[in-house]
Amino acid sequence: MIRYPFLKEGTTIGVTAPSSGLEPELHDMLRQAIRRMEEEGFYVSGGDTIWTQHKAKSAPAPLRAEELNRMLQDENIGLVLPPWGGELLIEVLEHIEYDRIGEKWILGYSDISLLLLAVTLRTGLATAHGTNLIDLRSGTPDETTAKWREALTTPPGGVIEQHASALHQVKWKHQLDEAEREGLGEDVFNLTEPTIWRSVSGGDVGMKGRLLGGCVDVIRHLIGTPYGDVRAFREAHIPGEPVLWFLENCELNTADLRRSLVQMKLAGWFENCSGLMFGRSPANTPVGGYTAEDVYRDMAEELGVPVLHDIDCGHMPPQLTLINGAMAEVEFSEEQGTGTVRQTLK
Template structure:
């Protein structure tokens, strides 16, 4: 059974950095994001780790784990939103006390998706793949990003609908800040391999493929047991996004996931837009998608609003979803079914 937290008005946000913290020269960005949340009526409690960054991590692994455990067990904190992702969250997984996690949201993406997926697979607690805190520092958010609050305020048994964005950001331009953090200049176009309308449904699981495939073979990546005990072997829709991998790296990771049984009972895969996906020896990302579709005999939808090419939808790990794509536009309906 999936357990869904509920984001309430005036909720308390816990800010901790289980992966990377924020370098001193960028502290102003984090301060802006925290103030923006307070302006919206949230209470914000920050730990120490968001404000430090040494050797590719916010702090030593035990300090990161202790701060995260403290916030996860603190009944006064309603949602945890790290400042952003990073590189080495995997170091702290074995030190997280999943048995004492309270019913609260964790929101983020990139390296944070490793924590999200491990938490849902291990405990049945729904987690939220979406914006990070730093990207909420603008005077306002685009319509797609802003949906995070509505999605997380959804209650068990309720349904939330999200539409594909109208446009996306081609590249980051931190030297030209704007009232909305993202510079959305390119027309969004959700694609299917068949170039025909596609409809799929199932329970959502996913994250950044760079990091989540490292859960294969660990106690935190037991998809088979999760399916049997938490969702009664319902089909899974995997949503995946690539931060830095070449096409051959993506292929290797997907094959590893396949061999581990992660795609058993899979009804379809959604791939986010990516500025990586570097072609290797004429082997393109579309080739990867076609091979996976042929091998698994499932539909594949790609260039969706997910990941490091914003904006992105808020996907709930564990939620039952219906995904429709037609004429380059997508609709994701999420049902908060136990």
């Protein structure tokens, strides 16, 4: 069975950087995000690692792990929320004390999805793939992003229903000129493009299964390690139940994406798979005319399952809060180009 934490109002949020911290010129942004959480009624306990960044990591792996373990074991902390992702969280995995993790949520995406998936696979504790702390520094988050709080305060047995966003972002705020940035005010995201979910097969799609997933760039490196044993997780925690995978691509070209997905298949990750959902991607550079749509089509044909893409997940916000381990029902309308994800915490 899957164990679901419950986020109590007014609890303490532990902010640590198991991947990347923030350089001094970005500290004001971090302080703003912390203030927003305090204004929302939470206490914030910040670690030392969030304020430092050197050689692609916030601190050496043992220090990052020590701080993370302390927060994961602190009964007063109800949510561990890193500031953002990064590059080298994988160095921390072997130092985590998995059998001592308390009943609490871990929320994030990008490199943090490596931690999320490893924890769920090793322990059966549900983890939340969604926004990071830095993206919550706005006082008025969009409806899709704001769902993180409802998702994490849903009690075990409850249902979380989320819908496709109306608009999404193609350029981050820092990529805009000064006038464009001023026009956004305090908004964190630059939501300009209509959101359209798509299906490989065409027509309406319905899928149901236990959610697992994350950023392909990093979770692929769990294959063959003690932290990526999907088969053992399925046998121990969801015997006989299908898995519905959500995946997103940060930086891979289409050939590398394809290689990674085939490796996942050969490792048995897609056994008893009910479907695949791919998030919008700022990458997916075609190789020799081989496009992302070709990759999705190849996977659909090989696995014999429905495949959706351009869903609200990953590095082109906003994104849904998807719970690793939750039972999900997904409904997609081809005519409207939208979808609904209904997660049951059972």
